């Protein structure tokens with residue numbers, strides 16, 4: 001397996017939190033914000049977050065075999081899972097997992113009124129409750145950046161994917177266009193934390209969000225990490241001027 005490129009960082013590092021405590025800190029942060037997560041998300045992104053997940057679900061719908069088993073990992077309150085369940089056939093089964101109990105409770109509440117995944121599972125992305133080579137696709141929206149160990153996460157996704165299976169990662173990045181990038185940076189680092197605090201009563205998660213994106217990776221670096229974990233080919237597409245990108249990597253046939 002090729003070595004990680006020198007720019008690779010092992011995982012998320014919330015400010016003031018020791019590396020070994022990062023995952024627990026992230027879980028507690030999402031547990032605390034869960035009841036107001038959706039409303040804040042939609043308002044802070046002017047509902048563009050729904051468009052990003054729809055684009056991801058559409059791409060998966062076009063590429064997923066039938067029948068198929070698909071995992072939405074770090075599913076949170078389930079919006080990508082719902083977008084997938086609404087588009088896929090019953091024989092294309094969606095499983096949704098997250099390690100935040102409170103986020104899963106919010107997801108469960110929304111299940112009654114719309115097409116929903118097969119099951120909501122409380123599970124850690126680094127230790128998935130799936131057998132080797134059992135899934136046709138793994139997808140994650142805005143979750144990967146929060147993992148305590150990026151390469152361990154990518155290897156775990158590769159483990160559960162069948163040969164030829166696909167990994168989809170929708171994630172935030174820093175837009176590189178000079179003027180738009182500066183404007184967005186000002187909104188993201190100065191305005192968004194205050195709005196998020198006002199909407200949810202919690203400041204820390206909305207300070208963590210821009211810091212975690214700054215600490216994370218460029219789209220090129222994430223693609224290199226995916227290749228280092230064995231995915232090939234890896235492609236990616238910017239969305240909304242580079243605020244987000246959707247990466248797709250395939251687990252090669254032996």
Ligand SMILES: C[S@@+](CC[C@H](N)C(=O)[O-])C[C@H]1O[C@@H](n2cnc3c(N)ncnc32)[C@H](O)[C@@H]1O
Nearest residue numbers: 030074075076098099100124125141142143146
């Ligand atoms: C920003 S939210 C994204 C939720 C959802 N996918 C969405 O699009 O809104 C990140 C989610 O990742 C989950 N998460 C972070 N690290 C995780 C891990 N190691 N295992 C499982 N879930 C994790 C958090 O609990 C949280 O629900």
